[in-house]
Amino acid sequence: MRTDKPQAEVGLYRDQKQLQYVTWHADRQLAETIHTKLKALLETQSQTFSDVQAVVVFQGPGSFTGLRIGISVANALADGLSAPIVGTTGPDWIANGLELLSQGKNHHLVVPQYGSPPHTTRPRK
Helix, strand or coil, X not given: CECCCCEEEEEEEECCEEEEEEEEECHHHHHHHHHHHHHXXXXXXXXXXXXXXXXXXXXXCCCHHHHHHHXXXXXXXXXXXXXXXXXXXXXXXXXXXXXXXXXXXXCCCCCCCCCCCCCCCCCCC
């Protein structure tokens, strides 16, 4: 799952082989569309959420809101299914994540890497 930019991506893999991959223009509708895209992706392979055995998610850097939503969904899915989850970065994030899973790795909880410190404002009072 990758949600760091306006184009969101979700894929389905079995034994490091890609079965299906979907990209859509989510932009500001990511929170409303990600669950339906995941469900539709699984249905193309006659699968349901309960068939998910592991989760790989892109950690960043990227959009604060996009990463927050995508990683929250990934963490919730993995936790709800008691499935391992790994977070990775870089251009080979999928291959790296699949490799980590094949080695039995489990990050248990993935935290976004935004790429820069947050910009906060001081309270007025």
